[in-house]
Amino acid sequence: MTTPLLEVENLRVSFPTHSGRVEVVKGLSFTLxxxxxGIVGESGSGKSMxxxxxxxxxxxxxxxxxxxxxxxxxxxxxxxxxxxxSIRGARISMVMQDPKFSLNPVMTVGAQIAExxxxxxKLPRRDVQARVLEMLxxxxxxxxxxxxxxxxxxxxxGMGQRIMxxxxxxxxxxxxxxxxxxxxxxxxxxxxxxxxxxxxxxRKGMGLILISHDLALVSRYCDRVLVMNSGRVVEECAAGExxxxxxxxxxxxxxxxxxxxxxxxxxxxxxxxQWAGT
Amino acid sequence: xxxxxxxNLDISYGDTKVVHDVTLSIPExxxxALVGESGSGKSTxxxxxAGLAPxxxxxxxxxxxxxxxxxxxxxxxxxxxxxxxxxxxxxxxKTIDAALTEPLAIHGIGNRGExxxxxxxxxxxxQRFRFRFPHQLSGxxxxxxxxxxxxxxxxxxxxxxxxxxxxxxxxxxxxxxxxKRLRREQNLTYLxxxxxxxxxxxxxxxxxxxxxxxxxxxxxxxxLKAGQLNEPYSMELLAATEGG
Numbered sequence: 001m002t003t004p005l006l007e008v009e010n011l012r013v014s015f016p017t018h019s020g021r022v023e024v025v026k027g028l029s030f031t032l033x034x035x036x037x038g039i040v041g042e043s044g045s046g047k048s049m050x051x052x053x054x055x056x057x058x059x060x061x062x063x064x065x066x067x068x069x070x071x072x073x074x075x076x077x078x079x080x081x082x083x084x085x086s087i088r089g090a091r092i093s094m095v096m097q098d099p100k101f102s103l104n105p106v107m108t109v110g111a112q113i114a115e116x117x118x119x120x121x122k123l124p125r126r127d128v129q130a131r132v133l134e135m136l137x138x139x140x141x142x143x144x145x146x147x148x149x150x151x152x153x154x155x156x157x158g159m160g161q162r163i164m165x166x167x168x169x170x171x172x173x174x175x176x177x178x179x180x181x182x183x184x185x186x187x188x189x190x191x192x193x194x195x196x197x198x199x200x201x202x203r204k205g206m207g208l209i210l211i212s213h214d215l216a217l218v219s220r221y222c223d224r225v226l227v228m229n230s231g232r233v234v235e236e237c238a239a240g241e242x243x244x245x246x247x248x249x250x251x252x253x254x255x256x257x258x259x260x261x262x263x264x265x266x267x268x269x270x271x272x273x274q275w276a277g278t
Numbered sequence: 279x280x281x282x283x284x285x286n287l288d289i290s291y292g293d294t295k296v297v298h299d300v301t302l303s304i305p306e307x308x309x310x311a312l313v314g315e316s317g318s319g320k321s322t323x324x325x326x327x328a329g330l331a332p333x334x335x336x337x338x339x340x341x342x343x344x345x346x347x348x349x350x351x352x353x354x355x356x357x358x359x360x361x362x363x364x365x366x367x368x369x370x371x372k373t374i375d376a377a378l379t380e381p382l383a384i385h386g387i388g389n390r391g392e393x394x395x396x397x398x399x400x401x402x403x404x405q406r407f408r409f410r411f412p413h414q415l416s417g418x419x420x421x422x423x424x425x426x427x428x429x430x431x432x433x434x435x436x437x438x439x440x441x442x443x444x445x446x447x448x449x450x451x452x453x454x455x456x457x458k459r460l461r462r463e464q465n466l467t468y469l470x471x472x473x474x475x476x477x478x479x480x481x482x483x484x485x486x487x488x489x490x491x492x493x494x495x496x497x498x499x500x501x502l503k504a505g506q507l508n509e510p511y512s513m514e515l516l517a518a519t520e521g522g
Contacts, residue, residue: 042447043417043446156317186316187315187473187474187518187519188315188514188515188518189315190518191518213446214447215447252448253447253448256447256450258451258477258479259476259479260476260505260519261479261503261504262476262480264480267451267455267480269448269451270448270451
């Protein structure tokens with residue numbers, strides 16, 4: 001067994017409110033090797049906050065504490081902002097939800113991807129250009145030369161998301177965090193985008209954390225799944241065995257989803273009083 | 279009776295024609311789905327029926343009455359629309375009560391207090407939500423309010439534009455159950471736009487697959503459940519749902 005890529009122990013994230021601090025992540029622990037981990041939960045379950053705290057992206061007055069939060073032996077919480085900059089992007093990168101809001105509207109696609117690369121590596125300009133085109137090809141964009149000169153508003157949502165993936169993967173990080181990478185996309189495009197992520201992650205041997213509210217999707221693309229509810233992990237299981245999940249919350253989520261050959265007259269609804277929620 | 283009848287409908291936004299030659303007829307009481315990828319023109323058809331996309335040619339009739347190109351009070355009594363994003367479709371500075379009373383005021387209907395009361399009950403919202411603002415409600419509650427608003431005028435037809443795609447699966451289940459119950463209780467006709475085929479399977483009787491502004495195929499939900507759609511593009515959509 002090699003040392004895990006990421007170790008998280010007793011992670012807590014809290015925000016102040018009028019009635020004291022509210023914890024949105026309450027003592028989360030997991031380790032991640034070079035594998036694909038899915039984090040599933042409803043809105044407000046703290047799954048995105050977990051992803052953000054790994055990159056130290058929680059701004060004040062939010063507060064992150066953990067007994068251990070280490071990436072490849074580096075203690076993330078002890079790093080200065082300057083040191084974090086050499087980790088963010090270069091070693092851990094994050095794909096956000098909506099390409100419309102996450103790409104720079106006044107820079108061409110090619111320039112943005114190149115920027116992600118030259119921030120972390122010194123390369124001759126010709127090589128940069130070649131790498132950008134190669135990366136665009138890797139995310140299955142057919143005519144990279146043309147697309148590289150376009151602005152974000154000139155591309156479709158699915159293409160925008162692929163561009164963002166290209167940007168995130170070009171510095172060849174060791175860990176990719178994908179926070180709802182496809183929820184802004186059509187079903188037909190969703191599969192394509194996830195296949196690309198999956199392909200690149202497997203080929204380069206990266207670690208992947210896929211954050212989503214879609215159980216079916218996560219079980220298809222991950223090795224292991226954490227199910228979160230109000231800041232805690234309620235269940236952890238191998239993705240293939242999700243249908244054998246034990247916890248009532250997980251079972252409730254699974255049952256609430258309509259299926260293609262639906263015969264139920266009514267969908268079962270979660271009884272929220274059952275789990276320590278509000 | 280035919281609830282919605284579309285004949286050779288073309289719809290444009292400015293110089294761009296978005297929907298080409300759509301002919302469709304939906305009998306009263308049916309729940310009909312339009313599916314397809316973004317940009318295929320499915321929402322535009324709803325907008326044209328609701329009067330929000332006035333640049334169309336062809337024929338639109340609602341419950342036997344041809345629709346004019348303008349905002350039409352008689353039509354809005356019969357046809358109401360529920361939008362995708364519950365966060366964007368309620369006025370942030372109006373209470374739920376004000377939002378629900380407005381359609382009654384516009385149409386000069388009295389007895390407003392009781393009507394609001396009744397509609398809130400039918401969408402499963404407690405009376406204490408009545409004088410709250412949208413930001414005090416969760417996404418699922420807001421979508422209930424949006425549905426309540428659409429039901430205020432006691433319409434016969436509801437146009438549903440991706441009513442659950444902005445919601446979590448568990449909340450989606452609640453809203454789908456609600457829509458199913460309302461349809462049974464009030465004998466509504468649904469025309470729903472979605473790209474989620476399992477939702478179609480749960481809520482609808484028939485579906486039309488759209489691509490590039492045209493209807494590719496009209497099929498029965500039984501065909502969808504059995505995975506027996508005729509057109510290759512429809513099968514592609516189905517495969518994307520199941521396998522990807």
